[in-house]
Amino acid sequence: MAYFIQQLVNGLALGSIYGLIAIGYTMVYGIIGMINFAHGDIYMIGAFHAVILFLVLGVLGITWVPLALIIVLLVAVMLTAMYGWTVERVAYRPLRGQSRLAPLISAIGMSILLQNYVLLLQGARGKPLHGIVEGAVPLFEQGGFTVQISYMQIMIVVVTVGLMLGFTWLITRTPLGRAQRACEQDMRMAALLGVNINRTVSTTFVIGASLAAVAGLMVTLYYGIIDFYLGFVAGIKAFTAAVLGGIGSLPGAMLGGMLIGMIEAFWSAYFTIEYKDVAAFSVLVLVLIFRPTGLLGKPEVEKV
Amino acid sequence: MASKAADPPVAPLDVRDLLLRAVASAVITFFLAIGIVGIELVSAPTGLTFDTRFIGVGTAVAFAFFGYLALGLLHARRIWPVVICAGVATAVVVAALIGIERNPALDHLLPFESTVLNWGSVLFPLGLVVRGLYLHVQARRQARGVAVAADTLARLRRSVPTWLGAFMLGAAVVLPFLPFADRRLVDICTLTLTYIMLGWGLNIVVGLAGLLDLGYVAFYAVGAYSYALLATNYELSFWVCLPLAGALAALFGILLGFPVLRLRGDYLAIVTLGFGEMIRIVLINWEWFTGGPNGINNVARPSFFGLPFERSPAEGTESFASFFGLEYSPNQRVIFLYFLILACALVTNFFTLRIRKLPLGRAWEALREDETACRALGINPRNTKLTAFAFGAMFAGFAGSFFAARQGFISPESFTFIESAVILAIVVLGGMGSQVGIVLAAIVLIGIPEFFRELMDYRMLAFGIGMVLIMIWKPGGLLAFREPTVRLHRPGR
Numbered sequence A: 001m002a003y004f005i006q007q008l009v010n011g012l013a014l015g016s017i018y019g020l021i022a023i024g025y026t027m028v029y030g031i032i033g034m035i036n037f038a039h040g041d042i043y044m045i046g047a048f049h050a051v052i053l054f055l056v057l058g059v060l061g062i063t064w065v066p067l068a069l070i071i072v073l074l075v076a077v078m079l080t081a082m083y084g085w086t087v088e089r090v091a092y093r094p095l096r097g098q099s100r101l102a103p104l105i106s107a108i109g110m111s112i113l114l115q116n117y118v119l120l121l122q123g124a125r126g127k128p129l130h131g132i133v134e135g136a137v138p139l140f141e142q143g144g145f146t147v148q149i150s151y152m153q154i155m156i157v158v159v160t161v162g163l164m165l166g167f168t169w170l171i172t173r174t175p176l177g178r179a180q181r182a183c184e185q186d187m188r189m190a191a192l193l194g195v196n197i198n199r200t201v202s203t204t205f206v207i208g209a210s211l212a213a214v215a216g217l218m219v220t221l222y223y224g225i226i227d228f229y230l231g232f233v234a235g236i237k238a239f240t241a242a243v244l245g246g247i248g249s250l251p252g253a254m255l256g257g258m259l260i261g262m263i264e265a266f267w268s269a270y271f272t273i274e275y276k277d278v279a280a281f282s283v284l285v286l287v288l289i290f291r292p293t294g295l296l297g298k299p300e301v302e303k304v
Numbered sequence B: 001m002a003s004k005a006a007d008p009p010v011a012p013l014d015v016r017d018l019l020l021r022a023v024a025s026a027v028i029t030f031f032l033a034i035g036i037v038g039i040e041l042v043s044a045p046t047g048l049t050f051d052t053r054f055i056g057v058g059t060a061v062a063f064a065f066f067g068y069l070a071l072g073l074l075h076a077r078r079i080w081p082v083v084i085c086a087g088v089a090t091a092v093v094v095a096a097l098i099g100i101e102r103n104p105a106l107d108h109l110l111p112f113e114s115t116v117l118n119w120g121s122v123l124f125p126l127g128l129v130v131r132g133l134y135l136h137v138q139a140r141r142q143a144r145g146v147a148v149a150a151d152t153l154a155r156l157r158r159s160v161p162t163w164l165g166a167f168m169l170g171a172a173v174v175l176p177f178l179p180f181a182d183r184r185l186v187d188i189c190t191l192t193l194t195y196i197m198l199g200w201g202l203n204i205v206v207g208l209a210g211l212l213d214l215g216y217v218a219f220y221a222v223g224a225y226s227y228a229l230l231a232t233n234y235e236l237s238f239w240v241c242l243p244l245a246g247a248l249a250a251l252f253g254i255l256l257g258f259p260v261l262r263l264r265g266d267y268l269a270i271v272t273l274g275f276g277e278m279i280r281i282v283l284i285n286w287e288w289f290t291g292g293p294n295g296i297n298n299v300a301r302p303s304f305f306g307l308p309f310e311r312s313p314a315e316g317t318e319s320f321a322s323f324f325g326l327e328y329s330p331n332q333r334v335i336f337l338y339f340l341i342l343a344c345a346l347v348t349n350f351f352t353l354r355i356r357k358l359p360l361g362r363a364w365e366a367l368r369e370d371e372t373a374c375r376a377l378g379i380n381p382r383n384t385k386l387t388a389f390a391f392g393a394m395f396a397g398f399a400g401s402f403f404a405a406r407q408g409f410i411s412p413e414s415f416t417f418i419e420s421a422v423i424l425a426i427v428v429l430g431g432m433g434s435q436v437g438i439v440l441a442a443i444v445l446i447g448i449p450e451f452f453r454e455l456m457d458y459r460m461l462a463f464g465i466g467m468v469l470i471m472i473w474k475p476g477g478l479l480a481f482r483e484p485t486v487r488l489h490r491p492g493r
Helices: A003-032 A041-062 A066-093 A101-123 A151-173 A175-183 A187-192 A197-223 A230-245 A250-270 A276-291 B015-036 B054-075 B079-099 B106-107 B115-144 B151-178 B183-208 B217-234 B238-260 B265-285 B331-355 B358-368 B369-377 B381-407 B419-431 B435-450 B453-473
Strands: A134-141 A143-149 B039-044 B045-050
Touching: A003 A041, A003 A134, A003 A143, A003 A151, A003 A175, A003 A197, A003 A230, A003 A250, A041 A066, A041 A101, A041 A230, A041 B039, A041 B045, A066 A101, A066 A197, A066 B015, A066 B453, A101 A230, A101 B015, A101 B039, A101 B419, A101 B453, A134 A151, A134 B358, A151 A175, A151 A197, A151 A250, A151 B435, A175 A187, A175 A197, A187 A197, A197 A230, A230 A250, A230 A276, A230 B265, A230 B358, A276 B015, A276 B238, A276 B265, B015 B054, B039 B369, B054 B079, B054 B115, B054 B381, B079 B106, B079 B115, B106 B419, B115 B453, B151 B183, B151 B331, B151 B435, B183 B331, B183 B358, B183 B381, B183 B419, B183 B435, B217 B238, B217 B265, B217 B419, B238 B265, B238 B381, B265 B419, B331 B358, B331 B381, B331 B435, B358 B369, B369 B381, B419 B435, B419 B453, B435 B453
Parallel strands: none
Antiparallel strands: A134 A143, B039 B045
16 A cells, blocks of 8 residues: 555656646647647757756855756746747748648657757766755655655645646636637637737747746656656657647646556556556557547547 | 749848847847757766857857848848858858868868868858849849749649659669669668658558558568568568568558547557557567567578579579579679669559559548548448558568568667658658659658768758758648549649
């Protein structure tokens, strides 16, 4: 039982990170109907910015952890968001209105481009960064096994929940969110009614990249090592999570992220760690067989 | 270009606006570059430290500023200043690159430290010059009214795929016998042909049936492993294994296709992607069967209808060279493999061209256009989709067993998602469904970069940039035009 709860905690933390990335996928998909393959790499760039900023702050003498964390969070989010904006502006906007596959290929190209850009400039070696947030709270002990939540895990979950609340408010209550939902439903109509499409889409990418940057910072602190390939695997998982939850649905992305995180944690704990990805994909296939539009997705009504 | 009779009116030049935008792009580039370019993480024994590279940031910002300015000026048809400046920049960098061995002081003229990046950086101003001159010529022609009649040009363009295809086929057949065709060239062409075949195979699934498959490499892997395992465990010859590998891959296509039949569009994409990854993970971890990450070594090479390509055949048998009374040369095998894949690829092409005229092919294309309407017309979407999956997978299986036979060694490394992405890119960049376009795209994406293999890392970077740029430049693909399979009226009405 204790072991189970421990895995639940681990899965929750991992799932939060996936959820944060998945939101970026699902939002972009919702608004322009494309799979943004470069999103995972944006997250990787967020992680790199986090490491770079921690080192720079260390040299500047800002070592008080909460302050450093906040500065790193803000600056990394800002810099990474610019990547999100630029990718959309350069690689996707010229292709809006083209066939569905054109932006997809452009996105795959962008993903390869970003990966190799970081590889060339920062090297292939993993970049370790340990000991920023350490320590754990022991919850209870059972049969010699202590269940504990590390501060990092608490931070991940708290930040994720906070961001989710803020984000829900943004989408449901602000003019920006309204414009976004309008574009999601019918872009041309929204444009006719005076919604600035380009700005709304750009903002979507900026928000998605910001959330990915937060996830990147978290994962840097959680695992303590990053490399240029980080984004690919996490990107696929997060996209799986978005599809599992029903692509286009924000709560679905979070739910899917949590599910994928849990499946991975439990599968690694009780079965074999090698096949955890197979387990995640199998669950996806199973869910899609019975609910072809994901858990919370709206069934598509197709008109001829 | 003349076909666009109503070219969009050229925007008048607003210098202030352009400068502001150029400054904005420079500022954005600064923020993009400051972290990743400006600071290099260095793993030291004491932990992670960093070096600064602010010159790199400066270069990037300058590039962004002047690049944006130049593009804006070209857009406003202020051609000559751009062409002259870009030409001077190109000349300076090229001259410095050539002269640097004699005079190291020229170093200051180069934007980067690495020679490769410097040569790469020349491409940008060079591109501006070419684009500028092109626009100039176009404007002159329009002014003089020499523009070719739009109709003629369109007809001419429509016939491009036909003669280009015939030309390429002829070139492909004679290529290994040309005087300049050394082993490396033939090898590269063999590789390109493998991708052409994969592209044609995937085209059945994506181009004809409209099913977005992001895990095509899984079937390629199945084919390769089928051949390798059958050949090493049961000592079956390549020619026996080839159909078996195709059949196994097709079976996998059906197996994997079955659960995803109800899915549409992007749900299908992610599930196929998942299948691709699953097969790779299984190949890595199922060690006793597949050899795990180490893969399978010493896969038997194919023979020429039973005649092996060997210097000294075993006692009592003949080799290819001795049977035909030729001098043994290792090139014989290379050329044989080249023709083998050429034949396989042509079979794939022929299959696709023919099946488009059969009920099955028409059903695929109908399904691509509208699934609901298909259902209403009595086409069984399940069987139609499954056959598309199966045939696509079969050709990937053939290509896979050829790959295993050619390499003599396979490992899961060769079957990553990036391969699927590259094959899909070939199909889309070629212009969805255009057979000749796929050849062009494979040459651009696989053949040409292969010559620059020494520049490994830069090669992939250029590959990514190339994908994005081609897509922006020609969103419909390199050869976007394709004859409709069925017409209600004669063309030209």
